Structures are given as C-alpha cells and as structure tokens.
Amino acid sequence: MCPPEHFTVDYVINPWMDTTVPVDAALAVKQWQLLHDTLTDLGHAxxxxxxxxxxxxxxxxxxxxxxxDGTVYGARFKHPQRSAEAAAHQLFYAGGPWTFADPVHVNEGEGDFAYLPGAYGGLILAGHGFRTEPAAHVEAQEVLGRPVISLKLVDPAFYHLDTALAALDDRHITYYPEAFSAMSQRVLRQLFPDAVIADRSDAEAFGLNLVSDGHHVILNTEATAMADKVRAAGYTPVHVELSELKRGGGSVKCAVAELRP
Structure with a gap:
C-alpha cells in the first residue's frame, strides 16, 4: 500500500475524476489508514x-x-501523469526475494490482472480495452508461466478489470457482465458458471473493487448490495469507508497490491 500523502485530483484520466471537486486530503489519509488497519487486524502483513x-x-x-509465485511483471502506465510510478514499484521489488520482469508493453498491473491459483491449475484473468494493451497479456503469460484469459472491457466507467471483476477466493469470482464484450461474457460464463453476478449499481458503487482473503471480503461502505451478495455466497463482508479515494476512480482493490511470493 502507498499512503495518499500527495493525493489530489488535478487531471482527468478516467470518468470518475472531477477537478472541480476538491479532495479532503486529511480525510483521504484517515480513510486509507483505516483500510490499512483493517487488513492488519485480519492478520495480513x-x-x-x-x-x-x-x-x-x-x-x-x-x-x-x-x-x-515470486515473479513480478512490472507496470508500464498508459498516461504520462502516472509513468514515474512504475520505477518506484520496481525499486520496492528489488529489495525483496522477487524476480522482476520489466515490461515492453503497456499494462497497469493488478488493475488489469487477477490471479486464481486454484482455477484450472492457476489462471490469470486479464483486461484490455482502455489501459492495458492486449500484447501485454501475451507478455505476462511468457513471464509468469500461467495461462492468461484476455477479456475485453467495453464501458469507460469500468476502465480497469478490477472495477468490473474480482477474485473471491482461489477459484471463484464476482463480476459485472455488461462491463465486458459479448464474447468475453461468454468466456466468463463458461469458465465460472457459479460466479457471483453483480449489477451496474454494484459496479458504480465500486463494490467489485474489493480485496478478499477467501473468507473476508473487504469493500467500501457504499457497496451495501454487493456486501449482501458476497454474504449470501458464504463470505464475510468487511466495510471500509473510502469516499475520498473514489474521487480518483479507485477504492479498496486499487489501494492494495497483493504480494504472492
């Protein structure tokens, strides 16, 4: 995680950003800290x-x-406003037990990649259409040695995979079908017939931008209907207020990079 010490909305690179509405910087830090503490209280480092x-x-x-599995596929951001972030993340991984692969193709990390280690022997779901290039899916497969399923995003409001789909555990997902092309929806139905299906209101509440440890599903407080859906599927929802981070087009998942050593 990275604290929002310099968080603001000074430019627009997704439909959720509005430079005319000021960010409450102190509240953003407070909400981020609550998410951090929620994760540590649940036993996560x-x-x-x-x-x-x-x-x-x-x-x-x-x-x-x-x-x-200890291999890191780095990011290469589409928008110049974010491009320098990639080097900061690379420096973090250089200090740990990781094999780092510097990407050739534009991709935005876990924003457009999700991993399900228990599905089909280990499966990567990858989004394209707005930020990540389809060629990055091929590159990631070669770097990580796991099959990659390419999914086309078609609604600008859901510009990253993690705004439209989430892993609930090692084998199960939840997603909003209409964020994807018709053929991508068909692929998801075939691979995950027991998925938890979200609707547009769930997605607009950033209810799919969640983090799950397989038992607890951490999601923002606005996503009440999504919480009911995951509870009905056997998970325990845990709410965290992240209203300020939503101003930049992100929520729980956007704020958390999951490490898989």
Whole structure:
C-alpha cells in the first residue's frame, strides 16, 4: 500500500475524476489508514511504499505491478501523469526475494490482472480495452508461466478489470457482465458458471473493487448490495469507508497490491 500523502485530483484520466471537486486530503489519509488497519487486524502483513510528490495516484498501489509465485511483471502506465510510478514499484521489488520482469508493453498491473491459483491449475484473468494493451497479456503469460484469459472491457466507467471483476477466493469470482464484450461474457460464463453476478449499481458503487482473503471480503461502505451478495455466497463482508479515494476512480482493490511470493 502507498499512503495518499500527495493525493489530489488535478487531471482527468478516467470518468470518475472531477477537478472541480476538491479532495479532503486529511480525510483521504484517515480513510486509507483505516483500510490499512483493517487488513492488519485480519492478520495480513502490509508493506508500505513511500509516497512521492508529484504522483497523486500512487495511492492506487495495485497498478504498479502484478506478482505470481515470486515473479513480478512490472507496470508500464498508459498516461504520462502516472509513468514515474512504475520505477518506484520496481525499486520496492528489488529489495525483496522477487524476480522482476520489466515490461515492453503497456499494462497497469493488478488493475488489469487477477490471479486464481486454484482455477484450472492457476489462471490469470486479464483486461484490455482502455489501459492495458492486449500484447501485454501475451507478455505476462511468457513471464509468469500461467495461462492468461484476455477479456475485453467495453464501458469507460469500468476502465480497469478490477472495477468490473474480482477474485473471491482461489477459484471463484464476482463480476459485472455488461462491463465486458459479448464474447468475453461468454468466456466468463463458461469458465465460472457459479460466479457471483453483480449489477451496474454494484459496479458504480465500486463494490467489485474489493480485496478478499477467501473468507473476508473487504469493500467500501457504499457497496451495501454487493456486501449482501458476497454474504449470501458464504463470505464475510468487511466495510471500509473510502469516499475520498473514489474521487480518483479507485477504492479498496486499487489501494492494495497483493504480494504472492
């Protein structure tokens, strides 16, 4: 995670950003800290990446890389406003037991990649259409040695995979079908017939931008209907208020890069 010490909305690179509405910087830090503490209280180790001036979106730490079994596929951001974030994430991984692969193709880390280690022997779901290039899916497969299923995103409101789909545990997902092309929906139905299906209101509440440890599903307080859906599926929802981070187009998952050593 990376604290929102420099978080603001000074530019627009997704439909959720509005430069005319000021960010409450103190509240953003308070809400981020609550998410951090919620994760540690649930027994998870949280590593903190230092925030850097001039990079207001660094708080969305999930976008900086994607790791599977000790190998890290780095990010290469589409928008120049975020490009310097990639080096900061690479430096973090250089200090640990990781094999780091510097990408050739544009991709935004866990923003557009999700991993299900128990599905089909280990499966990567990957989004494209707005941020990540389809060629990055091929590159990730070669780097990580896991099959990659390419999914086309078609609604600008859900510009990253992690706004439209989430892993609930090692084998199960939840997703909003209409965020994907018709053929991608068909693929998801075939691979995950027992998925938890979200609707547009769930997605607009950033209810799919969640983090799950297989038991607890951490999601923002606005996503009450989504909480009911995951509870009915056998998980325990845990709410965290992240209203300020939503101003930049992100929520729980965007703020958390999951490490898979």
């Amino acid at each position: 949280v590593h903190v990446l230092d925030a850097r001036p001039g990079l207001p979106d660094m708080v969305y730490a999930a976008n900086g890389a994607f790791s599977v």
